[in-house]
Amino acid sequence: MESALVSGIEGLFLGVLNLGLGHVIMILIGSLLLYLGISKGYEPLLLVPIGFGAILVNVPLSEMMAEGGFIRYFYDIGVRTEIFPLLIFIGIGAMTDFQPLLENPKIILLGAAGQFGIFITLLLALALGFDKLDAVAVSIIGACDGPTAIYVSSKFAPHLLGAVSVAAYSYMSLVPLIQPPIMRALTTEKERTIVMGAVKQPISQTTKIMFPIVVTIFASILAPKGAPLIGTVMLGNLLKESGVVDRLKRASENEIANIVTLLLGLCIGATMEADKFLKAQTLVILALGFIAISLDTAVGILFGKLMCALTGGKINPLIGAAGISAFPMSARVVQAEGQKYNKKNYLLMHAMSANAGGQIGSVIAAAVMLSVLQGMGIVGQ
Amino acid sequence: MDNWTFGWTLALVGMSGTMLVLWILSLLILLIRKVFPVKPTEPKKG
Numbered sequence: 419m420e421s422a423l424v425s426g427i428e429g430l431f432l433g434v435l436n437l438g439l440g441h442v443i444m445i446l447i448g449s450l451l452l453y454l455g456i457s458k459g460y461e462p463l464l465l466v467p468i469g470f471g472a473i474l475v476n477v478p479l480s481e482m483m484a485e486g487g488f489i490r491y492f493y494d495i496g497v498r499t500e501i502f503p504l505l506i507f508i509g510i511g512a513m514t515d516f517q518p519l520l521e522n523p524k525i526i527l528l529g530a531a532g533q534f535g536i537f538i539t540l541l542l543a544l545a546l547g548f549d550k551l552d553a554v555a556v557s558i559i560g561a562c563d564g565p566t567a568i569y570v571s572s573k574f575a576p577h578l579l580g581a582v583s584v585a586a587y588s589y590m591s592l593v594p595l596i597q598p599p600i601m602r603a604l605t606t607e608k609e610r611t612i613v614m615g616a617v618k619q620p621i622s623q624t625t626k627i628m629f630p631i632v633v634t635i636f637a638s639i640l641a642p643k644g645a646p647l648i649g650t651v652m653l654g655n656l657l658k659e660s661g662v663v664d665r666l667k668r669a670s671e672n673e674i675a676n677i678v679t680l681l682l683g684l685c686i687g688a689t690m691e692a693d694k695f696l697k698a699q700t701l702v703i704l705a706l707g708f709i710a711i712s713l714d715t716a717v718g719i720l721f722g723k724l725m726c727a728l729t730g731g732k733i734n735p736l737i738g739a740a741g742i743s744a745f746p747m748s749a750r751v752v753q754a755e756g757q758k759y760n761k762k763n764y765l766l767m768h769a770m771s772a773n774a775g776g777q778i779g780s781v782i783a784a785a786v787m788l789s790v791l792q793g794m795g796i797v798g799q
Numbered sequence: 800m801d802n803w804t805f806g807w808t809l810a811l812v813g814m815s816g817t818m819l820v821l822w823i824l825s826l827l828i829l830l831i832r833k834v835f836p837v838k839p840t841e842p843k844k845g
Contacts, residue, residue: 553806
């Protein structure tokens with residue numbers, strides 16, 4: 419009886435006895451993510467479940483990610499299979515209005531330039547000694563697109579999923595702080611004050627319906643490995659534009675997106691176990707992510723300057739900064755920055771075109787990347 | 800394949816491929832717009 423009593427009391431303290439410094443640090447990091455999400459409003463939909471998942475998985479002996487563990491179950495069915503990010507993409511497609519892009523399609527090229535940071539960061543990651551597929555996973559932070567980053571990193575480097583996802587979502591929420599200094603550094607005051615005329619191109623409903631269908635067929639044929647990414651975004655957009663499946667559209671942008679966001683966030687947080695996350699490599703990944711998003715912005719602006727020169731000064735290079743996938747935050751940053759130098763300048767709709775181009779651009783860049791990897795024989799057929 | 804060959808190949812083909820696909824998409828958008836113009840009677844939506 420006495421020994422049973424002692425064993426029972428010992429059981430009560432097992433958690434405390436197994437609590438290491440790593441657990442404590444990760445619980446603090448999880449709490450920091452909660453603070454950023456709740457008090458600062460930085461991507462709360464993701465940072466709150468990620469932060470909570472990070473706390474849960476670092477409770478000693480909680481076995482959240484052990485075989486049969488509570489979060490491991492969702493991880494296996496949703497993240498390992500890449501289903502969760504794809505379901506999120508359907509919601510994103512259902513929420514996105516591509517009308518500004520359809521009105522001004524040449525702006526889509528800014529959405530391509532805004533992805534170049536991915537590829538330059540890839541070279542940097544390789545130079546720093548990352549393995550090929552790890553470098554691909556790290557560089558995809560430059561897509562500025564959480565689900566794309568999760569899709570690619572869970573496919574090629576699941577052990578980096580936590581660091582890559584946290585970097586992607588943290589930097590996306592910091593776009594209003596990261597972009598303005600780069601915009602000011604790379605443009606002259608004269609360029610920043612360029613007023614762009616209104617684009618009033620009427621778009622038929624049939625065009626809006628045909629757009630996701632044509633993009634899916636064309637882009638998937640060119641980059642078949644990216645078909646799941648392109649197809650899910652465009653399926654969501656077709657649900658929105660077809661006007662005949664309102665229930666499915668609402669389910670995609672609400673119930674499905676909300677449930678998957680919650681579970682995905684928990685799973686990402688749960689990959690942040692102390693022994694896997696507390697490495698110098700994580701800091702390098704965070705730094706490379708910052709560089710990737712900064713490079714996206716810089717190349718987008720430089721491409722905007724090129725378009726400005728080619729059009730005889732009709733394009734304000736600032737809108738190049740919106741060629742990333744952080745929608746519509748980046749477009750708003752461009753609008754605010756433009757108005758600082760010319761109160762009568764309304765760049766928002768043009769920046770929204772570039773931003774919508776950035777959304778497609780990030781998915782296309784990932785799709786192209788996957789197809790090139792397949793072509794090079796790095797990933798399976 | 801060594802890391803540098805891999806990196807430069809993926810970077811160059813990736814950047815030019817992304818630019819090419821999006822440029823063709825912009826042309827396709829123009830084509831769709833031409834094929835399906837706004838009809839005067841069409842109700843506005845979205």
